[in-house]
Amino acid sequence: MDGAPLLCLADFEAAAGRRLPPDVWDYIRGGSGEELTLAGNRSAFARLPLRPRFLVDVETCDLTTNLLGASLSAPIGVAPTAFHRLAHPDGEVATARGAGDAGQLMVVSILASRSLKDIAAVASGPLWLQLYWLRRRDLLAEVVRQGEALGYRALVLTVDTPRVGRRLRDRRNGFAVPPDITAVNLDDAMMATTHDAHTGTSALERHAREQFDPTLTWADLAWLRGLTGLPVLLKGVLTAEDARLAVEHGVAGIVVSNHGGRQLDAAPAAIDALPEVLDAVAGHCPVLLDGGVRTGTDALKALALGASAVLVGRPVLWGLACGGASGVRDVLGVLAAELEDAMALSGRPRLRDVDATLLTRPSG
Ligand SMILES: Cc1cc2nc3c(=O)[nH]c(=O)nc-3n(C[C@H](O)[C@H](O)[C@H](O)COP(=O)(O)O)c2cc1C
Numbered sequence: 345m346d347g348a349p350l351l352c353l354a355d356f357e358a359a360a361g362r363r364l365p366p367d368v369w370d371y372i373r374g375g376s377g378e379e380l381t382l383a384g385n386r387s388a389f390a391r392l393p394l395r396p397r398f399l400v401d402v403e404t405c406d407l408t409t410n411l412l413g414a415s416l417s418a419p420i421g422v423a424p425t426a427f428h429r430l431a432h433p434d435g436e437v438a439t440a441r442g443a444g445d446a447g448q449l450m451v452v453s454i455l456a457s458r459s460l461k462d463i464a465a466v467a468s469g470p471l472w473l474q475l476y477w478l479r480r481r482d483l484l485a486e487v488v489r490q491g492e493a494l495g496y497r498a499l500v501l502t503v504d505t506p507r508v509g510r511r512l513r514d515r516r517n518g519f520a521v522p523p524d525i526t527a528v529n530l531d532d533a534m535m536a537t538t539h540d541a542h543t544g545t546s547a548l549e550r551h552a553r554e555q556f557d558p559t560l561t562w563a564d565l566a567w568l569r570g571l572t573g574l575p576v577l578l579k580g581v582l583t584a585e586d587a588r589l590a591v592e593h594g595v596a597g598i599v600v601s602n603h604g605g606r607q608l609d610a611a612p613a614a615i616d617a618l619p620e621v622l623d624a625v626a627g628h629c630p631v632l633l634d635g636g637v638r639t640g641t642d643a644l645k646a647l648a649l650g651a652s653a654v655l656v657g658r659p660v661l662w663g664l665a666c667g668g669a670s671g672v673r674d675v676l677g678v679l680a681a682e683l684e685d686a687m688a689l690s691g692r693p694r695l696r697d698v699d700a701t702l703l704t705r706p707s708g
């Protein structure tokens with residue numbers, strides 16, 4: 345990567361914004377509606393001060409962790425995002441290389457623009473596979489079968505997208521996926537409408553209305569669990585009520601997420617929704633968080649509240665746009681280094697020391 349050094353995720357964001365075509369940049373950066381939730385994801389982190397402790401030996405800080413049997417160099421991973429070839433010609437293959445080099449988890453979108461097989465072939469870190477519930481259950485079942493056969497270790501069902509949110513940037517741009525970039529793990533004919541550009545509308549919104557199944561309910565989870573031996577996590581849970589139902593339905597984990605502010609505008613900031621979900625889950629399964637994580641201190645705050653790990657969406661695409669695999673590795677590396685710094689400077693050298701007292705004064 346040439347030019348000024350990229351020292352924090354905001355540097356990657358600015359550099360990516362200069363490189364990508366304006367409509368792609370808007371697709372990546374945008375949220376839905378008035379973008380209140382998008383902004384809230386950041387401002388909610390900014391509102392939480394940390395309570396550092398001192399005179400603790402912090403010469404060595406240990407970020408390593410284990411998530412559903414996978415050893416990770418840090419509790420930070422790649423959130424599923426569609427069509428990585430929008431950001432770099434190598435797409436998800438580069439992302440998987442970068443995540444593997446960083447020793448971190450990658451969740452691959454069902455809308456990946458490289459094959460699950462090519463991604464698995466280069467991955468040195470754990471891969472999970474994200475699913476949207478398609479009306480075409482035969483295609484969904486085939487993707488699950490393929491993912492399991494290729495060694496993907498868990499399924500992440502996104503539940504916040506019965507349809508795509510009102511993304512005004514995409515509507516204004518008449519956004520459509522360029523014809524040479526496709527969701528190659530799904531049927532070409534089914535995906536054709538993602539390429540149909542019409543002024544004033546988003547091809548992705550229209551496509552999802554046709555192809556995503558909005559009738560999905562809790563009762564359908566049994567069908568998915570019956571297809572596979574893989575653990576199933578739910579992504580997009582924001583309330584205690586849904587978290588309780590998720591546990592009752594035997595999920596292996598929950599990702600607290602508002603889809604990066606791209607679905608229901610006015611949904612709570614992810615970090616604000618985390619405590620009620622954690623309370624309801626009561627330790628029955630790991631709870632991850634995504635949405636607005638941009639610094640090591642953001643990650644530390646989520647971990648202090650009780651998250652097992654955080655995922656990042658847009659920052660990975662910024663890294664990809666800036667430098668392919670090495671850009672992704674660097675973005676994840678910067679976040680991990682910042683987290684390590686924050687642990688040292690707050691007197692919490694091990695993840696088990698990272699608890700609620702970092703945010704709230706203990707009683708008594
Ligand atoms: C360009 C883009 C594409 C996305 N595609 C998907 C997807 O295919 N599946 C999914 O579950 N979430 C998708 N998401 C949401 C992310 O998984 C994640 O929830 C969100 O990006 C986290 O917020 P952050 O970008 O602030 O880190 C997408 C987000 C973006 C920005």
Ligand SMILES: CCCCCCC(=O)C(=O)O
Nearest residue numbers: 426508538548551552606
């Ligand atoms: C192909 C139709 C829907 C794409 C939505 C991808 C996504 O989750 C996002 O853009 O956000």
